[in-house]
């Protein structure tokens with residue numbers, strides 16, 4: 341019968357349990373009595389105390405060690421955090437510096453562009469002004485040329501153009517209306533916009549006026565040595581008659597002088613003086629840019645004060 345067997349089994353199990361509990365109780369009681377007896381012994385008491393002291397000592401040592409470890413960890417943590425903050429601050433500073441430089445560059449670029457824009461604007465303004473002045477001047481010239489009742493030239497044609505108004509006058513230019521430095525001269529070249537005298541640069545061209553070669557052995561082969569002063573005179577007379585005939589068409593000529601000088605910037609320059617500005621202006625507008633002896637004429641007005649010093653021949 342399985343039920344009976346199971347009940348028996350359970351009963352046996354409970355009996356075993358009760359036995360175990362009884363044994364344990366007896367054992368505890370015995371140990372308690374033994375402990376009680378031991379406690380009465382001074383050696384045991386001393387040993388027990390020593391054990392407690394050792395445990396306490398161990399506990400304190402463990403605690404200290406734990407504290408040291410904790411402190412060390414905290415220190416490392418603090419150091420790491422500080423380093424992190426330093427790195428962050430450095431990164432931020434670098435970033436700020438990059439941004440500052442970028443802003444500065446952008447500002448400088450903008451300033452440069454603004455300067456260029458203003459320069460372009462100024463150039464455009466100047467060009468427009470110059471063009472307007474040129475147109476007005478041309479109009480004045482036309483008016484002056486076509487109206488014989490107008491005795492004096494319009495005031496805007498009587499202006500003087502200056503290359504460096506703030507500098508002192510170029511001595512060469514003042515004396516001869518020519519300067520070896522040309523536009524590169526740093527002194528002031530004063531040029532009238534209109535005058536009675538015209539200067540036609542390098543108008544008279546002659547091989548005898550060429551500068552002499554420095555080597556004597558080659559000089560004999562030069563054409564100009566075979567020419568005489570008489571040849572020069574003859575050729576000049578021809579040129580003179582030719583030129584005067586042409587220049588006379590524009591008005592009465594008072595003076596016709598040619599620079600007999602061999603240096604490049606003076607050679608063959610011709611000054612023509614008319615009785616009035618109108619004739620000179622008429623000659624100027626007719627001759628400028630025309631060709632003579634295969635050379636384009638370069639005509640300008642002259643404010644020569646005296647002939648002496650400027651020219652060497654007539």
Ligand SMILES: [Zn+2]
Pocket residue numbers: 510511512513519520521522525526527529
């Ligand atoms: Zn000069």
